[in-house]
Amino acid sequence: MKVLALAGYDSFFNAARLIAPYFEKLGATVDYALVKARRRKQISHEQLNELGLGNKVQYVDIKDYCESGEILKFDIVLSCLEGLSTRRLFHYLSSYGERRPYVICVYPGLILRYDYDGFAARAPADQLWLNCQRDLDNYTKMCEAYEVDASNSRLFGNVSLLEKIERTPNASDTGPIVFFEQAIIPRYYVERKYLVDKLCDLASRHPRRRFLVKARAAGSKATLHRSWYPIEDLFDEKIRLEGSIPSNISLTEQSAGQLLAEAAHCITVSSTVAIEAIHANVPTTIVRDFGAHDDYGLQYFYGSGLLKSLSEIQIGKHLKVDENWLSKYTCSPYSNLSLIDSVKKDYKRKRDIQSSLRCQIGQELQEEISSYGQEYILSRKYMSKENWLSRLMRNLKKI
Structure with a gap:
């Protein structure tokens, strides 16, 4: 079983690093990749060394990595990505159907804001590991509202708690x-x-x-x-x-x-x-x-x-x-490590990505703006105010 951990920033890599040993105990190999998410630096070599990853990390463009078929070498993708990279991942994986890897989405920290934006981006995941009961309840409510199957959600717990703190006496x-x-x-x-x-x-x-x-x-x-x-x-x-x-x-x-x-x-x-x-x-x-x-x-x-x-x-x-x-807003992952064992049994059963996308954008609206290109939709440029050039181009298309 080959696992690919995808991350873009330090706390995201930390989450992957903490989970990886439990997959390795099952006999899996775990590779790490830094997903390019912006032009400026996302993580330093110093930070990677502090995480114990050093030279273990490859640098990838998610579009190129998926379209080249490189990602198909893996059975499981542990996705520790922010929203835009997550949307791109599922878009480029969807064309592979059942041949694609099994995708598990994980949050590196607390969901403090934009809860539903994040849930919608991750709804296509085969498994979505959530931090606490509050997050699980909110995700389920969202899925019910959009008539999307919420059975991919799991209560895992706060990933960072996997790093044990040994208190100093006194x-x-x-x-x-x-x-x-x-x-x-x-x-x-x-x-x-x-x-x-x-x-x-x-x-x-x-x-x-x-x-x-x-x-x-x-x-x-x-x-x-x-x-x-x-x-x-x-x-x-x-x-x-x-x-x-x-x-x-x-x-x-x-x-x-x-x-x-x-x-x-x-x-x-x-x-x-x-x-x-x-x-x-x-x-x-x-x-x-x-x-x-x-x-x-x-x-x-x-x-x-x-x-x-x-x-x-x-x-x-x-x-x-x-x-x-405490019981509603936090959860220890040590109570739910059996989830990782279950992945070994479930990873060949893939979720239909397309059926979950309506949480992000309605099908008719997507068709309406499809002429602007897929990246326009994935990056949500349609949700920003048009500049004069955009308005000019839009009006020229009507001529």
């Missing part, structure tokens, strides 16, 4: 307080400057505690989302304008796993790391200072009992997570 009493930054949450300068100021205030209030700030990506590292105002630059700006920052706060390049092993407290806005911290019994606070905005994903944590403003955080006083929220 970490809760003596470890650092760690803030896990996100590249675009919050997004804007005023918000991010406020974040840095408040983190420094928090460190000043607790001068005997060590505070670490884990940037989502620093230096030459790349991520799916690029920050407009990198947090390390904002700390430098504060030092330049004010002369200093508290001596007990600093940035760190340690991995999230290393930090959670040692942390006395985890603070974040809406990072997937929060789920890892909760399951590792690390006291956790979700920062609510930036308001209720869908793009920031804080709604995922409503009902968790973990939301506080940065000024309200009291180090040493831990918030208790709501058990009902």
Whole structure:
């Protein structure tokens, strides 16, 4: 059994890396491929080395890789891709019918926003592994609305929990307080400057505690989302304008796993790391200072009992997570590893890709705009405002 893990960014490769050993235990071989998804850098060699993948990764264009037939060498595709690459994958695989590989789609992190866009893109998968019961319920509702078979969905759990955290003795009493930054949450300068100021205030209030700030990506590292105002630059700006920052706060390049092993407290806005911290019994606070905005994903944590403003955080006083929220919004994959065993039995039974596409776009609308080309539809250019040249070309076609 040959498995191909497709990914485009660091967290996506991390998900593939964590799942791969369980396929290998079944006797499968696992290859890795980086799918070209944009012109600028998607991942650095440093990041690949940190993931232990090094030179194991081949670089592919999904269109060329599928049309050349190279992808047919594999029995299973483990797709850890963002939406556009996922839509392209199923489009180019559909022409092969039963000869195509069996496709499993996996989410690398929490589904914080655009839930249904993501579900629709992945609906053609032979299996769609979801993070929690909430995601499973929402996917099922979508499929029912579009009269699409939802039986391909599986409750797998949060993939990142496959990386076990071994807590350091006395970490809760003596470890650092760690803030896990996100590249675009919050997004804007005023918000991010406020974040840095408040983190420094928090460190000043607790001068005997060590505070670490884990940037989502620093230096030459790349991520799916690029920050407009990198947090390390904002700390430098504060030092330049004010002369200093508290001596007990600093940035760190340690991995999230290393930090959670040692942390006395985890603070974040809406990072997937929060789920890892909760399951590792690390006291956790979700920062609510930036308001209720869908793009920031804080709604995922409503009902968790973990939301506080940065000024309200009291180090040493831990918030208790709501058990009902925990059971609906998180799930340990260790309870569902039998799914991987079942793939060995099921991988020759393929789902009809075309029947699931109506979740993405209605057949009649697709036919209406088909003259613009398939890439126009896959990349959803029809959902953007026309420029003058597009309008001119459209009107010329009517002549």
